[in-house]
Structure formats: C-alpha cells, structure tokens
Amino acid sequence: MEDKKIMDYVVIDYNNTSSSLRNEVLEYIKKGYVPLGGSTSVYRGNGVNYYIQTMVKYE
Numbered sequence: 001m002e003d004k005k006i007m008d009y010v011v012i013d014y015n016n017t018s019s020s021l022r023n024e025v026l027e028y029i030k031k032g033y034v035p036l037g038g039s040t041s042v043y044r045g046n047g048v049n050y051y052i053q054t055m056v057k058y059e
Helices: 018-030
Strands: 006-014 040-043 049-058
Touching: 006 018, 018 049
Parallel strands: none
Antiparallel strands: 006 049, 040 049
16 A cells, blocks of 8 residues: 655644634545644633644645
8 A cells, every 4th residue: 555645734723613623624625635633722821722733635
C-alpha cells in the first residue's frame, strides 16, 4: 500500500462555539479535506474557549 502525500494543511480556529467549528469542518470536507487527529479546545485566559481542528488534503 502506497503512503498518501499531504498536499495542503490547514488549522481551523474558532472562538465562538464548537458548532461553528463543526460547520467549518464540514465545509472543508466538501472541498476534499479530512480531519487530522481530533479536535481540541483551548482556554486562552480572556474568557473565551477556542476550538481547533487540523485538516489535510491528500494528493
């Protein structure tokens, strides 16, 4: 089996809600991207959680 090569990499970062991140991830999936690993949330100390997902597009 041949290894897939990544041709594009993007990090989606939303400071609204996890549902906003979900909607953006779904848009990237329509463009041929796939999630790389799981999503995460980060509290940056300003009272807002940031939701993050890495997406990749293979050749």
